[in-house]
Amino acid sequence: MSGLSVAEVEQLGARGFFVRAGFLGPALATAACADARARLEGGELRRAGVRRGADHRLDEAVRGDSICWLDEHVTGVFHDVWRRFDELRLQLNELAWLGLRRTELQLAHYPPNGAGYQRHRDAFPGDDNRRVTAIVYLNPAWEPTHGGRLTLFVEPPLEVEPSLDTCVVFRSQVIEHEVQPSFADRFAVAAWYSAR
Ligand code: OGA
């Protein structure tokens, strides 16, 4: 797996995002795929919450995925995934001076029933919350008809297929984005880096 390039750092600074085709490398990406499915089938994932309250249907309209959190103590394949994401944090600090101190990692599964995630930002402007989001996809046989693209509301808007080992990195406080309705099982691992 290659490190951050100067061009990527420049694009993150100038446009607020970059996309690359390989992040974990084929072997780890493929192993993580299998592990993600095993965790789903093992019942480790829980419906993601948006807001608390009685109207669950409203939540589902906003966000249809199920998630589990992964920390540095996670075992197995996802330990290597966690380390790879934390390595990216250190590279961002080295090359982009972002002062990122914390990595939060989440595995998400969107079921094939049109689940998506409405347009949102991951953080609000302010120094001590999430600054950078990095997402890698774990879907080896993704087809355009499966939907599930990530739209980044940049100029012009960018659509990213959630294909195996594609990685998107963007500034959490700046870039609005949305997951289009998904019609196949869609796995994503998201990292949020914060300065506190
Ligand atoms: C999120 C998110 C995008 C994706 O979890 O906040 O926006 O492509 N995920 O899975």
Ligand code: MN
């Ligand atoms: Mn998001």
